[in-house]
Amino acid sequence: MKKPPAAMKIMPGDYPVIGAGAAERLLKVLKDPATNEKGTKIVASKAQEFRSATLEHVARLEASWTGHDLDAVFAHAHEIRGLAGNAGLIAAGRIASGLCTYVEEIALARAKPKRSIIALHVEAIARAARASDEATRLGDDVARELLTAARQHLAEVKDA
Amino acid sequence: MGATFDHLKALVVEDNAHMRVLLRSLLAALGLKDVREAANGSEAFALMRDMNPDLILTDLTMRPVDGIAFTREVRLSDQSPNPFVPVIMITGHTERHRVVSARDAGVTEFLAKPITAQALYLRIAEIVERPRPFVRCDAYFGPDRRRRVDPNFLGPWRRYDDEFAREDAR
Numbered sequence: 001m002k003k004p005p006a007a008m009k010i011m012p013g014d015y016p017v018i019g020a021g022a023a024e025r026l027l028k029v030l031k032d033p034a035t036n037e038k039g040t041k042i043v044a045s046k047a048q049e050f051r052s053a054t055l056e057h058v059a060r061l062e063a064s065w066t067g068h069d070l071d072a073v074f075a076h077a078h079e080i081r082g083l084a085g086n087a088g089l090i091a092a093g094r095i096a097s098g099l100c101t102y103v104e105e106i107a108l109a110r111a112k113p114k115r116s117i118i119a120l121h122v123e124a125i126a127r128a129a130r131a132s133d134e135a136t137r138l139g140d141d142v143a144r145e146l147l148t149a150a151r152q153h154l155a156e157v158k159d160a
Numbered sequence: 161m162g163a164t165f166d167h168l169k170a171l172v173v174e175d176n177a178h179m180r181v182l183l184r185s186l187l188a189a190l191g192l193k194d195v196r197e198a199a200n201g202s203e204a205f206a207l208m209r210d211m212n213p214d215l216i217l218t219d220l221t222m223r224p225v226d227g228i229a230f231t232r233e234v235r236l237s238d239q240s241p242n243p244f245v246p247v248i249m250i251t252g253h254t255e256r257h258r259v260v261s262a263r264d265a266g267v268t269e270f271l272a273k274p275i276t277a278q279a280l281y282l283r284i285a286e287i288v289e290r291p292r293p294f295v296r297c298d299a300y301f302g303p304d305r306r307r308r309v310d311p312n313f314l315g316p317w318r319r320y321d322d323e324f325a326r327e328d329a330r
Contacts, residue, residue, distance in 0.1 A: 010296065011293050017291045022168065046182050046185075049178060
């Protein structure tokens, strides 16, 4: 065997970990179904707040796109991606995530984004976030179609 | 009345105020009393030096210092009060290269958005119940990235104890 470079393993206990007593009590709390239920209620209680915050970012996303500010478009799409799931706006979050990926990858490829692709994403995010029935097949299908369009353009750019 | 953990301290690093409040509330529901918040990695590192948390929850994408750079600082900086502190990275990103970058910075666990109480509590339980060994080598310092022993692993054998692992695998 080739002589390995200096590398070492440091075991728990050789570095500081939570004390045994506290760890045992904390695990008991973490594994208690009542804790999970309490936490789930907390998450549910915040859904409306997350929905309002998401819709605020949707309005700003649209304004940023109208103002041709791509950095701001990315920033608001990023916020929507982070918030939408906990607002129950699954499709809006997925489409926003697709938009973020597209903008990032296009920038990495040092190419110009297609306006039509961004416009379609912005419109779809807004519709999905505002529709009362956004968690439908339609939302998923739109997200999938937009992902395909974005990937096609990225492939064209990378092949060029 | 539920259990409280007066001596356990947690740090939540997240640029979105709604998400910070949610995470703080979920930690408070466990009985953690001392939960501090920072809006980015730079603020977080300054706060960390002051409070020395037992657990860090951090977002990935933040400005000016993101969660990956922050984690790297926690693990490698001479100023870090505890390079071994568990770091849970919370992210909406699912791209493999981001996950690999975060793992290579020394993240302990990942938590995907949307946040659920169950997923967060499972990650914390994993950290408490099965603290991972740390590995220090020229190119990396952080939790062991090999989570399981792979009997089919053929190398490269890079660690001082790999020879024993190879013997065990036979």
